[in-house]
Amino acid sequence: MVKNVLEVKDLKMYYFTNKGVVKAVDNITFNLKKGEVLGLAGESGCGKSSLGFTLMGMPTPPGKIVSGSIKIDGREIVGLPEDVLRKEVRWQKISMIFQGAMNALNPVYTVGYQMTEPLMLHKGMSKEEAIDRAQKYLELVGLDPEIVYRYPHELSGGMKQRVIIATALLLEPDVVIADEPTTALDVVVQAQIINLLKKLKKELGLSMIFITHDLSILAEISDRVAIMYAGKIVEIGDSEKIYYEPAHPYTQKLLSAIPRLHEDIERLEFIPGQPPNLINPPKGCRFNPRCPYVMQVCKEQEPELKEVDKDHYAACWLL
Amino acid sequence: MAEPILKVENLKKYFPIKRGFIDTIKGAPQKKVHAVDGISFEIYKQQVFALVGESGCGKSTTGKLIVKLLEPTDGKIYLEGKDVTYIKTKEEILDYRRHVQMIFQDPFSSMNPRFRIFDILEEPLLIHGIGETKAEREELIYKALEMVKITPPEDYVGRFPHMLSGGQRQRVAIARALILNPTFIVADEPVSMLDVSIRAEILELMKELKEKMGVTYLYITHDMSTARYFADWMAVMYLGRIVEMGPVEKVIDNPLHPYTRALLAAVPEPKPERRNVIKELPIKGEVPNAVDIPPGCRFHPRCIYAQKGLCDAKHPQLVEYEHNHFAECHLVGKY
Numbered sequence: 001m002v003k004n005v006l007e008v009k010d011l012k013m014y015y016f017t018n019k020g021v022v023k024a025v026d027n028i029t030f031n032l033k034k035g036e037v038l039g040l041a042g043e044s045g046c047g048k049s050s051l052g053f054t055l056m057g058m059p060t061p062p063g064k065i066v067s068g069s070i071k072i073d074g075r076e077i078v079g080l081p082e083d084v085l086r087k088e089v090r091w092q093k094i095s096m097i098f099q100g101a102m103n104a105l106n107p108v109y110t111v112g113y114q115m116t117e118p119l120m121l122h123k124g125m126s127k128e129e130a131i132d133r134a135q136k137y138l139e140l141v142g143l144d145p146e147i148v149y150r151y152p153h154e155l156s157g158g159m160k161q162r163v164i165i166a167t168a169l170l171l172e173p174d175v176v177i178a179d180e181p182t183t184a185l186d187v188v189v190q191a192q193i194i195n196l197l198k199k200l201k202k203e204l205g206l207s208m209i210f211i212t213h214d215l216s217i218l219a220e221i222s223d224r225v226a227i228m229y230a231g232k233i234v235e236i237g238d239s240e241k242i243y244y245e246p247a248h249p250y251t252q253k254l255l256s257a258i259p260r261l262h263e264d265i266e267r268l269e270f271i272p273g274q275p276p277n278l279i280n281p282p283k284g285c286r287f288n289p290r291c292p293y294v295m296q297v298c299k300e301q302e303p304e305l306k307e308v309d310k311d312h313y314a315a316c317w318l319l
Numbered sequence: 320m321a322e323p324i325l326k327v328e329n330l331k332k333y334f335p336i337k338r339g340f341i342d343t344i345k346g347a348p349q350k351k352v353h354a355v356d357g358i359s360f361e362i363y364k365q366q367v368f369a370l371v372g373e374s375g376c377g378k379s380t381t382g383k384l385i386v387k388l389l390e391p392t393d394g395k396i397y398l399e400g401k402d403v404t405y406i407k408t409k410e411e412i413l414d415y416r417r418h419v420q421m422i423f424q425d426p427f428s429s430m431n432p433r434f435r436i437f438d439i440l441e442e443p444l445l446i447h448g449i450g451e452t453k454a455e456r457e458e459l460i461y462k463a464l465e466m467v468k469i470t471p472p473e474d475y476v477g478r479f480p481h482m483l484s485g486g487q488r489q490r491v492a493i494a495r496a497l498i499l500n501p502t503f504i505v506a507d508e509p510v511s512m513l514d515v516s517i518r519a520e521i522l523e524l525m526k527e528l529k530e531k532m533g534v535t536y537l538y539i540t541h542d543m544s545t546a547r548y549f550a551d552w553m554a555v556m557y558l559g560r561i562v563e564m565g566p567v568e569k570v571i572d573n574p575l576h577p578y579t580r581a582l583l584a585a586v587p588e589p590k591p592e593r594r595n596v597i598k599e600l601p602i603k604g605e606v607p608n609a610v611d612i613p614p615g616c617r618f619h620p621r622c623i624y625a626q627k628g629l630c631d632a633k634h635p636q637l638v639e640y641e642h643n644h645f646a647e648c649h650l651v652g653k654y
């Protein structure tokens with residue numbers, strides 16, 4: 001049996017703002033197997049990035065982990081002091097491709113400097129060692145290793161995103177989180193980056209959490225998919241199950257809102273209304289104000305994730 | 320056949336690039352961005368004509384030329400048969416804008432944040448002198464909001480743009496374009512920043528308005544799937560040129576141009592069964608800048624079928640290869 005590289009249980013991360021408590025990650029449980037890509041989807045604001053940052057052990061202020069467990073390769077990281085996280089966990093056990101990172105490269109430093117500085121600073125590598133390693137990974141992502149001497153403005157968008165991916169791989173982490181890694185890219189470059197991630201998955205046995213709001217892109221790479229709504233996972237299962245036999249009304253509606261390239265669709269469906277405010281989410285099922293099948297029980301009690309099929313879970317009173 | 324609502328002939332827009340001091344004293348030639356480089360098309364009543372292509376290919380510039388936010392370098396624009404290319408006076412432009420409106424990608428940046436929704440919608444009425452009294456204008460504003468399903472309007476007219484969701488803001492932007500009852504709307508990436516469900520909602524709305532109000536659209540997008548859904552015709556642009564054009568089904572199901580094929584191959588689809596297969600992308604390199612346009616077929620440095628001596632030497636023409644289906648490539652049917 002393939003082992004889990006990541007086990008997340010009952011995880012809660014709330015933002016304690018002066019307007020109230022934003023329940024952005026609210027009781028999340030899932031596992032990630034070695035060599036697997038788990039896709040994480042849902043409308044913007046549902047908590048995808050918040051979950052990513054939390055798994056890195058670095059919720060954005062005023063966010064705090066309230067409870068729950070994150071085990072990476074069997075080791076509990078919730079509660080570890082910051083210096084231990086920085087020295088032993090972040091980037092070498094789990095790393096993240098931040099949304100928009102390619103546009104955040106510092107224009108005044110070379111690519112090599114930006115890739116290697118953290119290695120020398122936090123990991124005590126020598127300059128030669130660090131440059132060597134950066135070049136090895138640049139090559140792996142399909143770039144000329146000589147670009148360590150170039151500046152960000154000399155690179156195209158696709159090249160910059162490859163630099164970011166190489167940087168996330170430098171310390172050979174067990175888990176990589178990719179947050180909207182193709183969102184700002186044109187369609188051809190986007191497909192090239194997806195191809196690269198598929199190649200890395202195969203060659204390095206990379207385990208990845210791929211975050212996007214775009215269910216079409218997600219299908220291109222995910223082995224399993226988790227659908228988030230208002231801070232919770234409402235459905236999780238193998239990709240084929242999620243795309244072809246979705247069990248949760250929210251997943252069903254999202255899928256029927258996608259225009260298809262090779263099909264003539266008379267009318268697209270859409271979900272009326274908008275996702276709730278996470279300070280005061282609706283009682284019961286959080287989707288109930290927008291759900292066409294809402295029943296009395298949905299407004300009163302929260303449904304739990306329930307196995308509807310082998311390794312396929314959904315949280316809905318209809319099931 | 321009926322007269323087209325909009326006709327564009329050999330339209331060009333070049334932007335001069337500022338020369339450095341050294342270039343100027345050396346007398347180096349003035350370089351230009353060939354943003355739109357000789358395109359022609361026609362759009363008929365109640366049709367949706369999609370302009371697709373990667374960023375920088377000249378879609379927005381084309382849209383701005385049509386709504387007269389930019390002056391063309393060359394070419395002609397006709398609205399309902401009338402040459403409007405060089406209309407200049409304030410009255411002429413004002414009259415033109417009553418008929419031709421634009422919707423932008425980011426509704427937020429196109430709205431004055433200090434205006435309430437009422438003011439945002441009243442502004443075009445005041446500019447065009449429509450509605451004599453406040454009460455008359457209010458009626459038009461309420462009607463426009465109802466049309467885009469911002470209801471009940473009285474709950475929204477007092478709000479500021481930041482108090483609306485992204486989808487609601489885009490609907491207000493559509494109401495603002497519609498309130499003048501235009502014949503033609505240029506919609507520049509109107510759903511690109513929206514989530515999938517809101518995207519579907521706005522596309523549905525624009526479709527409904529086309530049917531109910533007889534609006535004709537130029538739909539600018541980088542997304543082939545929404546073009547398939549919303550548009551009747553599409554033109555694929557590359558480096559300022561239209562390289563393929565025809566009814567959406569023909570272009571998508573039977574692409575003739577190598578660039579269209581590459582774009583289509585790259586489009587992600589919600590079908591997970593191919594997740595472990597590396598996608599074949601029949602294209603090389605990256606989009607060059609629009610200043611130093613490659614000679615011959617401008618796609619040749621990236622084309623996997625390019626023939627030496629032909630593609631790098633001779634400029635192909637846009638030819639009708641089957642009924643209503645045009646492509647600009649020397650080797651259609653032969654590669």
Ligand SMILES: Nc1ncnc2c1ncn2[C@@H]1O[C@H](COP(=O)(O)OP(=O)(O)O)[C@@H](O)[C@H]1O
Nearest residue numbers: 015022024044045046047048049050060061062
């Ligand atoms: N630093 C923060 N402080 C307060 N609220 C935040 C912060 N970051 C995100 N949020 C809120 O948390 C929720 C989830 O946001 P996010 O994780 O960014 O969603 P997604 O990535 O799915 O779009 C949203 O309601 C958002 O407004």
Ligand SMILES: Nc1ncnc2c1ncn2[C@@H]1O[C@H](COP(=O)(O)OP(=O)(O)O)[C@@H](O)[C@H]1O
Nearest residue numbers: 334352354373374375376377378379380381609
């Ligand atoms: N005002 C301008 N000045 C100079 N160059 C411009 C201007 N507007 C657009 N361009 C250039 O013209 C080309 C086409 O741009 P645009 O029409 O915005 O493309 P698209 O909308 O397809 O992304 C690009 O190379 C762009 O950089």
Ligand code: SF4
Nearest residue numbers: 285288291298316317
């Ligand atoms: S629990 Fe009720 S409201 Fe929630 S998705 Fe199921 S049917 Fe709809």
Ligand code: SF4
Nearest residue numbers: 616619622630648649
């Ligand atoms: S003309 Fe030649 S280079 Fe251009 S698209 Fe056709 S085959 Fe390719």
Ligand SMILES: [Mg+2]
Nearest residue numbers: 048049050099
């Ligand atoms: Mg996010």
Ligand SMILES: [Mg+2]
Nearest residue numbers: 375378379380
């Ligand atoms: Mg544009």
